[in-house]
Amino acid sequence: MRILVTRPEKSAVPTGERLRALGHEPIFLPLFAAEHDPEGVALARACHDAAAVLVTSAEAVRAIGTAGDLADKPVFAVGTSTGKAAREAGFKQVETANGDGAALAALLRDRFPDADKPQLLYLAGEPRSPRLEQELAAARFRMNVIVCYRMTPVDLTREILQAAFQRQPEAVLLYSAETARRFFELAESFLKEKQDIQFLCLSSAIVEAVPAGMKSRTKSAVRPDERSLFELL
Incomplete structure (x- = not known):
């Protein structure tokens, strides 16, 4: 799967390595630094x-x-x-x-x-x-x-967002409610064209930050750790 990783850069690197080891393709889009x-x-x-x-x-x-x-x-x-x-x-x-x-x-x-x-x-x-x-x-x-x-917040231009979505992510990993809120605010126009993207949240509290119209495509990890999050893939 092609997975959009929204973590800060230093945290995203080991996450990307774990995803590759599982056969997935990470797409990095850090929203905060x-x-x-x-x-x-x-x-x-x-x-x-x-x-x-x-x-x-x-x-x-x-x-x-x-x-x-x-x-x-x-x-x-x-x-x-x-x-x-x-x-x-x-x-x-x-x-x-x-x-x-x-x-x-x-x-x-x-x-x-x-x-x-x-x-x-x-x-x-x-x-x-x-x-x-x-x-x-x-x-x-x-x-x-x-x-x-x-x-x-990281300054993200429309070109940066467009480049990430052009790689056709199939799932988005969300690690905090603040990240989720900012992601949906910035990516709203791109998500309208991508009706099959899954939103995978580290906890149920993060699910609350997902817009109502997208909750049907949202899952929450059983435990708030990355291993449980990856089990949703």
């Missing part, structure tokens, strides 16, 4: 009072570069790719939760059941789902949220 925040990174590196570090995206790890003085603090990460990035950055203790922020919150509640919760450092991005922070606040965790990167 990561902009690292030097001030946020400096604040995170100086946060020595945290008992553990949380990361929900490999981009946060790329933003800080290396673990530095945080290397000995345990890291709780969402997904194997984020966990791998943390290890490569020099973090010595990394535990992963398969799923999303809710899965990570459940892991932390299991690891720290006592009333006296540890201080957490969340290496975050913008925009992001509020669910992890909401669930940890409800469980009375103390948390310092530091934004280390922001996703900014």
